[in-house]
Amino acid sequence: MKLHLNTIIEKEGKYFVSRCVELGVVSQGKTIEESQENLKEAVDLYLEDAPVSLRQELTARHPLITSFDLEYA
Numbered sequence: 519m520k521l522h523l524n525t526i527i528e529k530e531g532k533y534f535v536s537r538c539v540e541l542g543v544v545s546q547g548k549t550i551e552e553s554q555e556n557l558k559e560a561v562d563l564y565l566e567d568a569p570v571s572l573r574q575e576l577t578a579r580h581p582l583i584t585s586f587d588l589e590y591a
Contacts, residue, residue: 521576523561524583527553539583540576 524539533546534553538561545560547553565573 521573522580523576524581525554525557539581
C-alpha cells in the first residue's frame, strides 16, 4: 500500500526536526535528508502496529495544506 504523507521540517538548534502531519510522528537528524529518512523509518514502525482501519483511512483522505501571511505590530 502506498501512502502520500506530508512532512513539516523545522531547524531546532543544530538538528532538523521532521513531523508527519497526518500522524504526529516526529523524528530528527543532522540534515534535512537524514531527518526525513529517520521520519520515514519511524512512521513505518508506527504503522506496523496501527490498526488496519487507520491505514485504510490514510489512503482515503487528502488533506489540504496551505499557508497565509499575517502582519502584526
